[in-house]
Amino acid sequence: MxxxxxxxxxxxxxxxxxxxxxxxxxxxxxxxxxxxxxxxxxxxxxxxxxxxxxxxxxxxxxxxxxxxxxxxxxxxxxxxxxxxxxxxxxxxxxxxxxxxxxxQNEALRASEARYRELSDQLQEKVDEQVALIKGVQQDLYESAKLRSVGQLAAGVAHEINNPIGFINSNLGVASDYVDELQDLLPDTESNRELLADFRDLITESIDGTRRIARIVADLKTFSSIDQADYTLCDVNDLLRSAAHLLQTNYGHQLEIMEQLAEIPAIPGHPAKLSQTFYNVLDNAAQALRDGDREQADQRIQIKTASNGEEVLIVIQDNGCGIPDDIRSQVFDAFFTTRPVGSGTGLGLTVARDTLHAHRGSIAIDSHEGSGTRITLTLPAH
Structure with a gap:
């Protein structure tokens, strides 16, 4: 105008x-x-x-x-x-x-952008602090758990090893006494049957004491109560101990096949690695229990290998597998598909954090109904 x-x-x-x-x-x-x-x-x-x-x-x-x-x-x-x-x-x-x-609107938008940027920065700092606190809590929880296992193993080793030694020694002497009694008693059918049953009882008892001694030894290896916090670890021994303890926990009904190659000892925390191996094996056992296969077809396979730079541990089962909709959540703390009170949801979280602390990694390959394959990688040096 x-x-x-x-x-x-x-x-x-x-x-x-x-x-x-x-x-x-x-x-x-x-x-x-x-x-x-x-x-x-x-x-x-x-x-x-x-x-x-x-x-x-x-x-x-x-x-x-x-x-x-x-x-x-x-x-x-x-x-x-x-x-x-x-x-x-x-x-x-x-x-x-x-x-x-x-x-004024431009000034307000600029001010809003600055405050939003400050808010985002503050949120990042809060998230960092929360993650740090969660990490510290997780470390404290893990340390307390490992200390409890170590104390339990120490008590079991001290309280059981000596009595088992006495029992095993006495059973050996009793076996010698049976041989002497055979020469002293009349050679009758009833006496022969009695002595044969007596020898079988003594043999079974000796086998039982050896099994108890082996469990105690595995528990000591699992908790590493005789080792330093950070030392050279024999991964195969740690896997064997974890597998034996798991079989004991499940009443020796698990079929665990071991294909352990000759691999170098690696530097690490043996108790934490043992806990990691046990957690992964326990998840595999639970997957078998939740699957629809016959018990005779259920199996867990453990393999180890080394390429000189890394040590590979593969734990594979033919259980129920992991559904697609929850596969991304398996490493989340306190996430579990087990009934309330049956699991803490920390097994794979602790395993992942332990592998990362050892500069290693963990990978999961799983499909619902066709089992799960977990690959653990640890540096050899």
Whole structure:
């Protein structure tokens, strides 16, 4: 909209439509038609605006009619100009207000962006602190658990080893006594059956004491109560101990096949590695229990290998497998598919953290209904 900083023309003040309507109205008031234009003709009178001639009015029945009509047009154009001036002032004020609002809006957006960035930074720091606290809590939990296992193993080893030694020694002596009794007793059918049963009982008892001694030895190896916190570890021995303890826990009903290659001892924390191997094997045993295979077809396979730079441990089962919708959650702390009270949901979490602490890795390949293959990788140096 024009601000009339320069002298306006007739077209600036009146549009063509307005000029036609005005001409028609004036022609109706006068005896003869009236014409308004920018060209001067005979008997035309000037149409003025602010003392400047902006057009010429011709026609009409007399000079008085033309002058009156020209005066009326000038009068109307003055109000048109005032309206334009007020409209322009309102427009300029509105534009200035809009520009100020735009500036304030941009400033508000910039401030909001800064606060959002600060909020994101604060959230990152909070998340880092929460992760650190969770890690410390996990380490404390794991350390307390390992200490409890170590104390239990130490107590079992101390309290059981000596009595088992006495029992085993006495059973050996009793076996010798049976041989002496055979020479002293009459050679009758009943005596032979009695001595044969006695020898079988002693043999079974000796086997039982050896099994108890082996369990105690496995428990000592599992908890590493006789070793330093960080030392060279025989991965095969740790796997055997974990497998034997798991079989004992499941009543020797698990079939665990071992294909342990000759691999180098690796530096690590034996108790934590034993716990890791046991957790993975226990998950495999649970998968077999939850699967739909016959017990005779259930099996767990343990393999080890080394390429000189890394030691690979593969633990594979043919159990129920892991459904696709929860496979991404298996390493989440406290996530478990077992019934309430049957599991803590920390087995694979502890295993992953232990592998990472040893600069190793853990990978899971599993499909529902076709078993699970877990590959543990540890550096050989």
């Amino acid at each position: 024009r601000n009339f900083e320069d002298d306006p023309s007739l077209q600036d003040l009146l549009t063509d439509d307005q000029l036609q309507r005005l001409t028609a109205g004036l022609s109706a008031l006068c005896r003869e038609p009236v014409r308004i234009g920018t060209d001067r003709s005979d008997h035309a009178v000037p149409v003025e605006f602010n003392l400047e001639t902006v057009g010429w009015l011709s026609g009409g029945g007399s000079d008085d009619e033309r002058r009156a009509a020209a005066s009326l047009v000038s009068f109307l154009m003055m109000f048109v100009a005032k309206y334009r001036l007020a409209a322009n002032l309102h427009h300029d004020t509105t534009e200035a207000s809009y520009a100020e609002l735009q500036r």
